[in-house]
Amino acid sequence: MIALLLALGSSLAYGCADFLGGLGARKAHVLRTVTVAAPASLAVELLLWPVLGASFDAATLGWGAASGVASATAFALLYKTLAIGPMNVLSPVTALVSAALPVGVGLLQGEQLALAGLIGLPLALVAVVLVSAGHGAGSVRPSRTALLLAFGAGAAIALQLVFLHQAPSDSGVGPLIVGRAVSSAVTLAAAGVMYRRLGTEKPAYAISAAAGVLDSVANLLFLLAARSGDLTVVAVITALYPAGTVLLARGVLAERIHRGQLVGLGTAAVAVSLLALT
Numbered sequence: 306m307i308a309l310l311l312a313l314g315s316s317l318a319y320g321c322a323d324f325l326g327g328l329g330a331r332k333a334h335v336l337r338t339v340t341v342a343a344p345a346s347l348a349v350e351l352l353l354w355p356v357l358g359a360s361f362d363a364a365t366l367g368w369g370a371a372s373g374v375a376s377a378t379a380f381a382l383l384y385k386t387l388a389i390g391p392m393n394v395l396s397p398v399t400a401l402v403s404a405a406l407p408v409g410v411g412l413l414q415g416e417q418l419a420l421a422g423l424i425g426l427p428l429a430l431v432a433v434v435l436v437s438a439g440h441g442a443g444s445v446r447p448s449r450t451a452l453l454l455a456f457g458a459g460a461a462i463a464l465q466l467v468f469l470h471q472a473p474s475d476s477g478v479g480p481l482i483v484g485r486a487v488s489s490a491v492t493l494a495a496a497g498v499m500y501r502r503l504g505t506e507k508p509a510y511a512i513s514a515a516a517g518v519l520d521s522v523a524n525l526l527f528l529l530a531a532r533s534g535d536l537t538v539v540a541v542i543t544a545l546y547p548a549g550t551v552l553l554a555r556g557v558l559a560e561r562i563h564r565g566q567l568v569g570l571g572t573a574a575v576a577v578s579l580l581a582l583t
Contacts, residue, residue, distance in 0.1 A: 481525060
């Protein structure tokens with residue numbers, strides 16, 4: 306039950322962070338948004354260090370650094386995805402892709418899926434097709450580029466979660482600090498190299514920083530959930546985060562959800578629920 310509640314909290318925080326990050330990326334180049342979000346996230350984790358403790362042995366440094374590279378990639382791809390396409394379509398696609406890889410890793414490590422899980426995993430793939438292809442009058446069709454970015458963002462998110470899960474369980478917030486330091490360095494370096502291509506628009510500082518803070522909270526809750534439960538279950542429950550993004554996109558941006566997309570979202574919810582039952 307503790308792992309379930311932590312995973313649900315992580316899901317909610319991720320959904321809100323993605324919505325704010327997507328909004329920020331619509332106001333300025335995605336790298337400008339990430340250069341604000343990543344350091345803000347690092348600041349939160351440094352503040353948690355005295356409270357939750359941290360160790361920095363070789364395994365922690367290695368897995369933390371790997372998660373940081375994946376995180377920087379996920380930040381950029383996800384915010385760009387949400388900036389160029391309808392959030393209510395692309396966010397669920399990203400979530401389902403991000404759930405599949407951790408489930409596979411968990412199974413390879415000996416975790417077992419019950420019958421519900423064996424049904425839920427292919428059902429999740431069907432949901433991806435329904436959500437991404439179920440368009441009609443009044444809804445916005447995402448481009449092929451946006452869909453590819455969504456899949457790439459999902460894969461990067463999955464790798465970040467898997468790498469965090471591999472870090473020693475007694476390392477406290479060490480993996481998060483190392484990962485965020487690396488992702489911040491990668492992001493700032495990329496922004497420096499591409500400075501002339503970033504445009505003159507200033508980032509939405511408050512929105513971008515809030516996205517980074519929420520992302521840090523989501524990472525922490527996921528790490529705690531993964532340490533107290535199975536990766537297969539925690540990953541798919543965390544993958545419920547598009548619910549928050551979609552609802553915020555509907556309420557704030559008035560993005561329409563077509564009937565076919567609703568079926569896809571419902572199918573995704575059923576798939577994630579079945580996987581969680583394992």
